[in-house]
Amino acid sequence: MKVRSLQARLALVLGAGVTALWAGSTAVTLRVLHAELDEVFDSTLEETAQRILPLAVMEIVGREEPGVSQRIASLRPHEEFYTYLVRDASGAVLIASHRAEPADFPPCTAPGFAQTATHRLYCDLALRGTVTIAVAEPLAHRARIARELAMALGLPLVVILPLALAGIVAVVRWSFRPVRALRNAVARRGAGDLGPVGEAELPAEIAPVAAAVNQLLGRLTAAFEAERSFAAHAAHELRTPVAGATAQAQRIRIETSDPKAAGRAADIETTLKRLTRLSDKLMQLARAEGGRTLAKAPTDLRPILSLVAQDFKRSGGGGRLVLLLPEREVPSRIDPDAFAILCRNLIENALRHGAPGDPVEIALTPGRSLTIRNGCPPVPPDALSRLTRRFERAPGAGEGSGLGLSIVRTIVERAGATLELRSPIPGRADGFEATVRLPD
Secondary structure, three states: OOOOOHHHHHHHHHHHHHHHHHHHHHHHHHHHHHHHHHHHHHHHHHHHHHHHHHHHHHHHHOOOOOOOOEEOOOOOOOOOOOEEEEEEOOOOEEEEOOOOOHHHOOOOOOOEEEEOOOEEEEEEEEOOOOEEEEEEEEHHHHHHHHHHHHHHHHHHHHHHHHHHHHHHHHHHHHHOHHHHHHHHHHHOOOOOOOOOOOOOOOOOOOHHHHHHHHHHHHHHHHHHHHHHHHHHHHHHHHHHHHHHHHHHHHHHHHHOOOHHHHHHHHHHHHHHHHHHHHHHHHHHHHHHHHOOOEEEEEEEOHHHHHHHHHHHHHOOOOOOEEEEOOOOOOEEEEOHHHHHHHHHHHHHHHHHHOOOOOOEEEEEOOOOEEEEEEOOOOOOHHHHOOOOOOOOOOOOOOOOOOOHHHHHHHHHHHHOOEEEEEOOOOOOOOOEEEEEEOOO
8 A cells, every 4th residue: 555645654664664674683683692602602512521521531540440330410400501421432431410311422533513403512532532521512402592582682672662663653743743734724725715824833845835835825816816906997997888878878768758769768778787787796706706705814794794784775775684793793714805795695685585575684693604584485495506506596586697696605615614595494484594604
């Protein structure tokens, strides 16, 4: 399985490298110790033979009855690692240690070391080869010592190695804290958040990446600002000639005495007003899709919502509005202009499609939840799910461009908020409710 995380890959490589290094050094150490122990044991065999042989010769020469075999008794029970056997020239046993087995001792033909399948031996000669001594050590003794050394070296690694690996993981994780912080900061951003990422505590290897990202975000911000500026100027420039044409149509309708000409002028005025509203909606949609929907700092949403409601009241359509605002501030990072466009479209939708004379309730909660309710016949579920599409209107909705809820949905998605439409209103048999839950 391919490891995609740089942090996990680094910890894995370091851990595997340390483990292999320790295992290799342990194996080399055991090999060196094994060779050194063989030298020590061989030296002990040789030293034992050279110490016992003179004593054995004196014992044999001083005997009254030559050729008698003698087995040396043990003073006390103990584990005997070295056994010896003294023979004469014919191979007869003259002296033997108390646990020596003649079958384990091959005949000695020359001084030096020899080895059988079970023992390591050293042979030496005296009295011109008429007396020989062989000292033997079981190979199992050396193997047991080697195993004990291997365990003595290996058991600490069982404890030290996991601690070392845990330390490597902890150090790597600690070292990657700034990188994880940068990753999380970028991952948490919504589509409309173009603020710079922090560069203060980043290591030298990652800081250029953050700087490049900030430069890219700066260029995108400048591009979006230019697009917003263009949309605003285009809307203004388009509004002026349309307003002039509307005024001319109104003047023709007033000044003419021909009923047909007056009717045509009224139709032209109505069409121009519809074109004005549609151009405004298209400009709002362009700003919502291409503009910034998140501000650099949180803003209190209450004054913005109050200002939008007052605009409707001044235009003559705000007598039905019931505005409910909390006493304390409702801060959010949503862009004030984007929030104003969102509120304007929701309120306009409620006034236009709500039942005439029914109040339109607008409620903003401290939890950054905006709810707008209006009375109307229930909207079918299949039509309700399509209302946020462009140029989509509910059956029997009357006038409208079909762009208001599409603009709201675009702003909500880019700001990281959520939009929920319900019809009928919960607890009622009629009505329409739109709830926007804004980001922190």
